[in-house]
Amino acid sequence: MSLYMQNGRISKLNKKYFRKKVYYLLLVWFSLFISIGIVILMYLLEIKEIITSLVVFFLLVYLLFMLFFCKTKITFYDMQQRYQELLKKSVGSIKTNCKFDNNWLKFLEKHNYQLFVNNSNVTIYFKIEKSLSKKTFISTSLIEIVTIIKKQELDAYTDQIEDELKKLWAIYEKEYHLNKQIIMQFKKYNNFSEDIKKELDRIISYKEGDNYLININCGYIENEAELYFLHSNEYYPNRYYKYAVDIIKEITNL
Numbered sequence: 106m107s108l109y110m111q112n113g114r115i116s117k118l119n120k121k122y123f124r125k126k127v128y129y130l131l132l133v134w135f136s137l138f139i140s141i142g143i144v145i146l147m148y149l150l151e152i153k154e155i156i157t158s159l160v161v162f163f164l165l166v167y168l169l170f171m172l173f174f175c176k177t178k179i180t181f182y183d184m185q186q187r188y189q190e191l192l193k194k195s196v197g198s199i200k201t202n203c204k205f206d207n208n209w210l211k212f213l214e215k216h217n218y219q220l221f222v223n224n225s226n227v228t229i230y231f232k233i234e235k236s237l238s239k240k241t242f243i244s245t246s247l248i249e250i251v252t253i254i255k256k257q258e259l260d261a262y263t264d265q266i267e268d269e270l271k272k273l274w275a276i277y278e279k280e281y282h283l284n285k286q287i288i289m290q291f292k293k294y295n296n297f298s299e300d301i302k303k304e305l306d307r308i309i310s311y312k313e314g315d316n317y318l319i320n321i322n323c324g325y326i327e328n329e330a331e332l333y334f335l336h337s338n339e340y341y342p343n344r345y346y347k348y349a350v351d352i353i354k355e356i357t358n359l
Contacts, residue, residue, distance in 0.1 A: 122186035129175040129182070136171045140164040184310060187342035192306065194340045198297060198326060198333035203357040205253070205291060205325050213356065218251060222269050228253040229269055233281050237344060238315055245315070247285035247345070248277065249352060254292040261290045261307070261322050287349045288320040289356075297326045297333065306335050310342040317345040323353060332357055 143164065147157045203209055210228070214220070218230040230251040238245065250273065252266060259265070270288065277283055288309075294301055301324060309320035323334040334353060341347035 122182045122189060126179055126182040126186060129178045133171060133175045136168060140168055180313065184312070184342070188308075188310065190340055191310075191335060191337055191342055194337040195335055196338055198329070198331035200330060201325075201332045201357050202330075203325075203332070205293065213251060216356070218249075221273050226254070226256055226259055226265055227269065228255070229273065231273060233277060233283075236285055237348065243282055245284045246281040247287060247317075248274070248281075248283055250286065250288045251356070252288060252290040254290060257292070257294070261292070261304075261320075284315060285317040285345060286319070287345065287352070289323060289349060289353055290320065291323045291325060293325045293327055295326075296328055297324070297331070302333065305333055308335050310346050312343050317343065319345050319349045321349050321353065323357075
C-alpha cells in the first residue's frame with residue numbers, strides 16, 4: 106500500500122471515529138435536556154407529586170445508564186481517533202548506536218532499573234517514579250517497565266509476558282499508589298518489513314481519568330542498526346505517551 110493510500114485510509118478512519126465520538130457526546134446532552142424538559146413540563150402541568158417523583162427516579166436511572174454507556178463509547182472512540190492521528194504523523198525507524206547487549210543492560214541498572222525476571226523468553230526491568238500529575242491528597246506513582254523479548258516468535262502481548270507484568274504490578278501497586286504503567290518492549294529483527302511495522306504499531310495508549318496504561322513496542326533492526334517504534338515528533342496521544350517516547354530515546358541513544 107502506497108504512503109498516499111495509507112494516509113488517506115487513516116484520515117477516513119480518523120474522521121469516522123471523530124463522528125462517533127461527537128454522536129455519543131450529543132446523545133448524552135440530548136438525554137439530559139429531554140429529561141429536564143419532561144420534569145419541568147410535569148411541574149407546569151401540576152402532575153401529582155407521587156407520579157412526578159416516580160418519573161424523576163426513572164429518569165435519573167436512565168441518565169446514569171446513558172452516562173456510563175456513552176462515556177465508555179466516547180473513551181473508546183477518542184483513543185481510536187488519537188491512535189489514527191499518531192499513525193498519520195508517525196516517523197520511520199531511527200539510527201541508533203545502542204546494541205541492546207549486556208552493556209545496555211548494565212546501562213539500565215546504572216540508571217536505577219531493577220531486574221524483576223530473567224528467563225529463556227523474556228527479561229524485565231522496572232523503575233518506580235513520581236507521577237507527573239499534581240495531586241493534593243494522594244501522592245501517586247508510575248512504574249516504568251523495560252521488557253526484552255528474546256524469542257522472535259513470542260508476541261508482545263502473550264500470556265507469558267502479561268502474567269509477569271501482572272505479578273510486578275501486584276507487588277508494588279498498593280505500596281506506591283501506582284496508577285500509571287509505562288511499558289517499553291524491545292525485540293530484535295534482522296530486517297524491517299511492512300508486517301513487522303504492523304506488529305510494532307500495536308501499541309496501547311489507554312487513559313481513564315488519572316489512570317494510564319502505555320505500551321510501546323520497539324523493534325531493533327540489526328542489519329540497519331535502526332530502531333522503530335510508533336511515535337511522532339509533533340503529536341502525542343497524551344502526556345504519558347510523550348513521557349514514554351522520551352524515555353525510549355534516552356535509554357537507546359537516540
